[in-house]
Amino acid sequence: RAQGELEKAARAQGFKHIAFQFEPIAAALDYEQKVAREELALIVDMGGGTSDFSVVRVSPERARSTDRKGDILANRGIHIGGTDFDRLLSIAHVMPELGYLTPTKDGKRNLPASYFIDLATWQRINLV
Incomplete structure (x- = not known):
């Protein structure tokens, strides 16, 4: 529902091409540009009230893929955040x-x- 509302708001502002990415993948995109071969990365997202930890597969080849769901190998969160x-x-x-x-x-x-x-x-x- 939240994603739908966000897409609706973006379209209302004139955006034509809208794509969403899983949060751990989005967080890994910058790091992934610097890797020379496939690696496992620990992605830590410390929000205001939660901390989420994900193990993500990154590689130069995977960076070109639009469907990254299979690259999130593990994900867990705790209710203590930043x-x-x-x-x-x-x-x-x-x-x-x-x-x-x-x-x-x-x-x-x-x-x-x-x-x-x-x-x-x-x-x-x-x-x-």
């Missing part, structure tokens, strides 16, 4: 340098964590 990874990395390594998990002056509790979590989360930075 945004999540960045936030977790920031909380673990940057926020402690700014006072995260630091005890209050009286030593009875830690500084409120929510400010540090917001600062490490791009869409919540404006709340700090």
Whole structure:
């Protein structure tokens, strides 16, 4: 459905020739131009909320083919992506340098964590 809507929008803008490619193949196209023989490539796509990993066959000969479905040899994803990874990395390594998990002056509790979590989360930075 999404592809159909995208094609419809492109046609409405005057595009005549519209072709779609599987995302792991599209990501490998630039690298594939540099290979001299057939290789297996690990394609990593870290999005905002997911990370996808694909093993793709690339070669100078395969680069000319329009049907590349058979070149995607394995594909798996996890529900942690660039945004999540960045936030977790920031909380673990940057926020402690700014006072995260630091005890209050009286030593009875830690500084409120929510400010540090917001600062490490791009869409919540404006709340700090």
